[in-house]
Amino acid sequence: MTTIEQIAAIEADARATLAAAGDEGALAAWQSGVFGKSGTLTGILRGLGALAPEERKAVGAAANLAKQALEAALAERRETLKAASLAASAADALDVTLPGRPLRRGRLHPVTQVRREILDIFARLGFATVEGPEVELDEYNFGRLRIPEHHPARDMWDTFWLDEEVDGRQPLLLRTHTSPMQIRHIDTHEPPIRVAVPGRCYRYEATDATHEWMLEQVELLAIDEGLSLANLKGTLQEFARQMFGPERRVLMRNSYFPFVEPGVELAVDCFACPGDNPACPVCRGAGWLEIMGAGMVHPEIIAAAGYDPERYTGFAAGMGVERITMLKFGITDIRDLHANDLRFLSQF
Amino acid sequence: MLVSLKWLRDYVSLPADLDVDDLAHRLTMASAEVDGIHRVGGEWDRALVVVGHVLEVAPHPNADRLRLATVDFGGAAPQQVVCGAPNLAQGQRIAFAREGAKVIDGHSGKPSVLKKGVIRGVESAGMVLSEMELGLSQNHEGIIVLPADAPVGTPLVDYLGDVILDVHVWPNRADMMSMTGVAREVAAIVGGTLSMPDATYPESGGAASEAVSVRIDDPALCARYIATVIEGVTVGPSPEWMQARLRAAGMRPINNVVDVTNYVMLELGQPLHAFDLDRVSGSGGKAEVGVRTAKPGETLRTLDGVNRDLTPDTLLITDASGPIALAGVMGGEATEVLESTTRILLESARFDPVSIRRTGTRLALRSEASARFERGLSPELALAASQRATQLLVELAGGTARVGRVDAYPAPYVAPEVSITRARLDTVIGFHVPTSEVEAILITLGFDLVRSDGDLADGGSAGGLFVARVPWWRTDISIPDDLAEEVVRLAGFDRLPATAMAGAIPAWEPAPLLDLRDRLSDALVAAGLQEIISYSLTTTEVLERVIPREDLAVIRPLRLKNTQSADRELMRPTLRHSLLETVARNLNAGAEQVAIFEAARAFIPVRDGGHVLPEEHEQVTGALAGFEADRWGRPTARRLDFFDAKGALEAALGALGVTTTYASHEEYGLLPGHVARLEADGEAFGILGEVHPDTLDAFGIDQPVLLFEIDLTRLLPHLPKRRATRSLSRFPAVTQDLAVVVDDAVTAGALQAIIEQSSLVVSASVFDVFKGGRLPAGKKSVALSIRYQAADRTLTSDDANKEQARILKRLEREFGAEQRT
Structure with missing residues (x-):
């Protein structure tokens, strides 16, 4: 058999094996059997040098032709196999409605989510977040907030007292509001002041669908030259709009807290109805949602901290985080928030 | 405070077609919150429930207890009805319901429709009504008897109907705890002419001062004491109109004397007390009333029949023999007005609010009276109330008033003047209300304008000033900003613009602990844990499950002095029990897997000198339990274990950049040998471990639970200020595996640490731990995958082999390790 004939035989044989190669592994094996170090065609090419020059030319041309033809055949076979594989895979379609492989999912408690949202909004308005103790002194929770012992306003905050003797008195209590931090903060900071104080508070009261003995509040305190009730309204309107929607309006009405003067209650218009739906699950037809007590910081409190109340005015506000959480998520029973049932919490 | 609108109209003129909802809204906006509106008679049909006239009463032919009443109700013909009320009498004006009217069933208490019926053989087509049948009270004893001038046929709602507002009066508004006080507010807010009750009465006989003397020991506790004397009274029921008003305000009628004192308290806001003058001792026929605090050992039997021990701060009314009343709180039994009483000593006084509140609280005797004294009444009110009550006693109890009164008033009231500058007014409210x-x-609220220069500022110049004399009833007004509140609440809060703050934003202060809490919470959420919020209070019994009794005795958690529930006793010094309680609850509810955490404070009392407040440790505590889920989210047979929890912590702490080491540890309530102490830079900041089966038992949990706890204050110093980063090498890495046999006690972490000290090693990670088989007892094989890489050249496998040989030598030297072949 001449070398030329050998080439033809190699090519024919290679084409036959190629046609039988059914996957990428077989193709690779075939490729190495033909073109590899000790491949059939490689052997011919390697033997070229031993041939006479004129024969070498002819054999070389034939070998190269065969090489090109087999390379083309390989590429074609590869395409065919790929097309067949795609067709097979398309025929074996996924049921895309099957569930994904589950990842364990964690969530923040809804009250934390809302507290953070509140604090984020006020941070954008320049209020830094500070925190204070949950176990407080009578002096800060009441006394310096102008609610001395035996003041009738103490009835507004039913209090858990602690059985701890200090200098013959029992001055420790669980704070009933975050307002004591107003005092602690102005004792240590100079105006201008803008802070938001989140934290747990405690009330000695019976529990029902809207009352809990443990609750979270966010307190606001701003003290600067020239602050007014209109600034309080503006700040809280901005809060209401970011929290409940850009159309919200704020309603202010008269109220009383011993540590502010004037004292007000703030409400936002209902975000779930135009205010005329007696069946509205959010406002029950009232059209307004009470969300916080507020007012202008009493000048005696500013003076007691060592600042001139003629020069500095300020406002304070306090809101219940659970209340806002319930409004936002349509929760009707506050007790669900502390039951810690994962089936409930996984909704948020 | 329950406000009857019908009664209120005595003091302020209001339009007949008053919009009650609008009034309630405006009061709420400007003054005091109206908590509720109760429409008395709102459900009475105008045509079917009317004023009737009993023309005739005849015996029932078949029943002794029943009678037949012929009632004219303004219709074409009178109607005959069967009536069982013992107080029915001919000629009475009564409340009459015709067939078809909706009434309350007197027996069942439920609403029903009145039907024509036959009672003991006699047809009855209507009903003479009791209070209960009208829904006015629970009283079903007899029928309501209306005044004789009640117009027959008038819809009953027009005659007896009313609207009751439940007004929530703020603690600073003593004046609004009265009908006249509310009337003043209503007049100021919605308009209307005020008319205060007339309080003139005839006087006769001797002077009051001949019958009684008053001595005040401490004017700070009693600023004024007025006594009047009414003689020849007949104690009996008060008139129906007065009883109706007392009932409308939520009070129970007693007798004409007591009712007058209560009526005047409701009308004017001044609590009063009536003594039986004949039982108040003195000398020379003159009763000697004193006001003083109790002496040691004194006691008083109050009119509820209780003997009271008196503390030295108790303010008393005394006579020559000793205490006769707890001032402002409760009278004494010995001087109580009885049916036989004929001479009344009427007290109208101003007592110190703190003293009243202290005594009322101590004796648990808070009342309508103490609610008013506690708010701080004006001493001027005492005179108005004394006059009005004396007048009513003369009128309704048939007595005569002695001439004048005894008025002990050591320091007569001078109305204060309060001023506010125009500039202050505008600054505080942020809105210019024209002068x-x-x-x-101010005038409509009863202030006298002493000076009003507000216009100066209106013209643009500074220095405008308002000076106002405070009306005596407004005990809550004392500083300039009080006037600002009066102005803004009546001008209307809706007129205030919503203005952004103009000043500079204060310098930002970092809050690293808060940031850490939020970031760690976020990282744990990302690791698949659910945040919970549990109660800060718990019990000794629960704490003893997670803290040894002897440690608890040292900590002595903060204990509540007052609690409304046995499960709230102590402020928790740990969160561990809360997490385990939550795990138990969710497992019991059928949860297949529980992975939770809480970020909250643990309270540790500090009782050494100088410290008053407890330490409040910011903690993040978590728990995992249950089964791993399969591809379908169903539980597999594999329970979550220590390394699931560790994986979550590694992910979370890794996200914060904290390099954490886990050291073997022991901890109460956790299973020995299954606990790690979390450390950074050699300092402990938390623990992780499997809960001890005994502890699980105590919580009613029947499967393994992993618990971790991180103290944020201890973790904080180990947060990297800046993350250490390095550039990636451009040269390829070589990975080689190494398995060594070591003693069981040698930790994988220790091997890893040694290997990673090599400068050519980028990382070493454990991929297999094996015990048993052909390995000798007490030995284990640890396989690690080691990645070699140089920053400046391509490493050959030869380089890696050489380095690995060096590493192995070191492992042999330090741990006696042998390469496993």
Whole structure:
């Protein structure tokens, strides 16, 4: 058999094996059997040098032709196999409605989510977040907030007292509001002041669908030259709009807290109805949602901290985080928030 | 405070077609919150429930207890009805319901429709009504008897109907704890002419001062004491109109004397007390009333029949023999007005609010009276109330008033003047209310304008000033900003613009602990844990499950002095029990897997000198339990274990950049040998471990639970200020595996640490731990995958082999390790 004939035989044989190669592994094996170090065609090419020059030319041309033809055949076979594989895979379609492989999912408690949202909004308005103790002194929770012992306003905050003797008195209590931090903060900071104080508070009261003995509040305190009730309204309107929607309006009405003067209650218009739906699950037809007590910081409190109340005015506000959480998520029973049932919490 | 609108109209003129909802809204906006509106008679049909006239009463032919009443109700013909009320009498004006009217069933208490019926053989087509049948009270004893001038046929709602507002009066508004006080507010807010009750009465006989003397020991505790004397009274029921008003205000009628004192308290806001003058001792026929605090050992039997021990701060009313009343709180039994009483000593006084509140609280005797004294009444009110009550006693109890009164008033009241500058007014409310309006508001509220220069500022110049004399009833007004509140609440809060703050934003202060809490919470959420919020209070019994009794005795958690529930006793010094309680609850509810955490404070009392407040440790505590889920989210047979929890912590702490080491540890309530102490830079900041089966038992949990706890204050110093980063090498890495046999006690972490000290090693990670088989007892094989890489050249496998040989030598030297072949 001449070398030329050998080439033809190699090519024919290679084409036959190629046609039988059914996957990428077989193709690779075939490729190495033909073109590899000790491949059939490689052997011919390697033997070229031993041939006479004129024969070498002819054999070389034939070998190269065969090489090109087999390379083309390989590429074609590869395409065919790929097309067949795609067709097979398309025929074996996924049921895309099957569930994904589950990842364990964690969530923040809804009250934390809302507290953070509140604090984020006020941070954008320049209020830094500070925190204070949950176990407080009578002096800060009441006394310096102008609610001395035996003041009738103490009835507004039913209090858990602690059985701890200090200098013959029992001055420790669980704070009933975050307002004591107003005092602690102005004792240590100079105006201008803008802070938001989140934290747990405690009330000695019976529990029902809207009352809990443990609750979270966010307190606001701003003290600067020239602050007014209109600034309080503006700040809280901005809060209401970011929290409940850009159309919200704020309603202010008269109220009383011993540590502010004037004292007000703030409400936002209902975000779930135009205010005329007696069946509205959010406002029950009232059209307004009470969300916080507020007012202008009493000048005696500013003076007691060592600042001139003629020069500095300020406002304070306090809101219940659970209340806002319930409004936002349509929760009707506050007790669900502390039951810690994962089936409930996984909704948020 | 329950406000009857019908009664209120005695003091302020209001339009007949008053919009009650609008009134309630405006009161709420400007003054005091109206908590509720109760429409008395709102459900009475105008045509079917009317005023009737009993023309005739005849015996029932078949029943002794029943009678037949012929009632004219303004219709074409009178109607005959069967009636069982013992107080029915001919000629009475009564409340009459015709067939078809909706009434309350007197027996069942439920609403029903009145039907024509036959009672003991006699047809009855209507009903003479009791209070209960009208829904006015629970009283079904007899029928309501209306005044004789009640117009027959008038819809009953027009005659007896009313609207009751439940007004929530703020603690600073003593004046609004009265009908006249509310009337003043209503007049100021919605308009209407005020008319205060007339309080003149005839006087006769001797002077009051001949019958009684008053001595005040401490004017700070009693600023004024007025006594009047009414003689020849007949104690009996008060008239129906007065009883109706007392009932409308939520009080129970007693007798004419007591009812007058209560009526005047409701009308004017001044609590009063009536003594039986004949039982108040003195000398020379003159009763000697004193006001003083109790002496040691004194006691008083109050009119509820209780003997009271008196503390030295208790303010008393005394006579020559000793205490006769707890001032402002409760009278004494010995001087109580009885049916036989004929001479009344009427007290109208101003007592110190703190003293009243202290005594009322101590004896648990808070009342309508103490609610008013506690708010701080004006001493001026005492005179008005004394006059009005004396007048009513003369009128309704048939007595005569002695001439004048005894008025002990050591330091007569001078109305204070309060001023506010125009600039302050505008600054505080942030809105310019014109001077004429400011003046009108103050005047309508009863202030006298002493000076009003507000216009100066209106013209643009500074220095405007309002000076107002405070009306005596407004005990809550003392500083300039009090006037600002009066102006803004009447001008209307809706007129205030919503203005952004103009000043500079204060310098930002970092809050690293808060940031850490939020970031760690976020990282744990990302690791698949659910945040919970549990109660800060718990019990000794629960704490003893997670803290040894002897440690608890040292910590002595903060204990509540007052609690409304046995499960709230102590402020928790740990969160561990809360997490385990939550795990138990969710497992019991059928949860297949529980992975939770809480970020909250643990309270540790500090009782050494100088410290008052406890330490409040910011903690993040978590728990995992249950089964791993399969591809379908169903539980597999594999329970979550220590390394699931560790994986979550590694992910979370890794996200914060904290390099954490886990050291073997022991901890109460956790299973020995299954606990790690979390450390950074050699300092402990938390623990992780499997809960001890005994502890699980105590919580009613029947499967393994992993618990971790991180103290944020201890973790904080180990947060990297800046993350250490390095550039990636451009040269390829070589990975080689190494398995060594070591003693069981040698930790994988220790091997890893040694290997990673090599400068050519980028990382070493454990991929297999094996015990048993052909390995000798007490030995284990640890396989690690080691990645070699140089920053400046391509490493050959030869380089890696050489380095690995060096590493192995070191492992042999330090741990006696042998390469496993």
